[in-house]
Amino acid sequence: MTESLPHPTRSDIRIEAVLHALADPIRLRLVRELARRGCEGAPCGSIELPITKSTRTHHLRILREAGVIHMRPEGTARISTLRRDDLDVLYPGLLDSILAAAR
Amino acid sequence: MTESLPHPTRSDIRIEAVLHALADPIRLRLVRELARRGCEGAPCGSIELPITKSTRTHHLRILREAGVIHMRPEGTARISTLRRDDLDVLYPGLLDSILAAAR
Numbered sequence: 704m705t706e707s708l709p710h711p712t713r714s715d716i717r718i719e720a721v722l723h724a725l726a727d728p729i730r731l732r733l734v735r736e737l738a739r740r741g742c743e744g745a746p747c748g749s750i751e752l753p754i755t756k757s758t759r760t761h762h763l764r765i766l767r768e769a770g771v772i773h774m775r776p777e778g779t780a781r782i783s784t785l786r787r788d789d790l791d792v793l794y795p796g797l798l799d800s801i802l803a804a805a806r
Numbered sequence: 807m808t809e810s811l812p813h814p815t816r817s818d819i820r821i822e823a824v825l826h827a828l829a830d831p832i833r834l835r836l837v838r839e840l841a842r843r844g845c846e847g848a849p850c851g852s853i854e855l856p857i858t859k860s861t862r863t864h865h866l867r868i869l870r871e872a873g874v875i876h877m878r879p880e881g882t883a884r885i886s887t888l889r890r891d892d893l894d895v896l897y898p899g900l901l902d903s904i905l906a907a908a909r
């Protein structure tokens with residue numbers, strides 16, 4: 704079983720880190736895809752992106768450490784979900800405005 | 807007279823660049839102060855910050871090139887204003903949610 708990864712609590716999330724995590728085209732694509740999939744989430748490898756596995760891992764770590772996504776182990780995989788509730792409470796309107804922005 | 811500086815047109819503004827420009831505590835302070843001053847704007851040197859002049863110039867350039875602020879020459883000074891109209895049209899709710907975030 705894959706080990707659990709650390710996540711910031713809601714009160715530890717910082718706007719600068721969230722904005723930095725979202726300020727990248729690959730990470731925005733990951734976030735948009737996770738928003739589309741909702742609470743169910745997605746196995747990390749299932750979102751098609753033109754990047755290597757280690758680059759994907761790097762981007763997912765930045766999103767997780769900023770508090771944008773949650774990753775839970777499921778068997779040998781990790782399932783990512785968007786921390787929509789936390790972000791909507793902390794920064795109402797932020798995620799919606801970014802998800803609505805032109806690609 | 808100080809020369810005019812280049813600015814992206816509204817259609818050239820990109821969400822990744824805007825988020826990157828805002829993902830920094832010093833630049834967030836500049837943006838919050840410019841939001842407080844409104845259309846009148848502020849001479850670049852008038853916002854108190856614990857940074858050197860060249861660091862301030864660097865941060866203002868990132869904000870200007872991303873389309874977050876407008877800088878116009880006025881005599882020997884440059885006056886900065888937040889491009890609130892452009893950002894509110896492109897990303898409704900984005901700026902408000904960031905300005906409302908805890909410091």
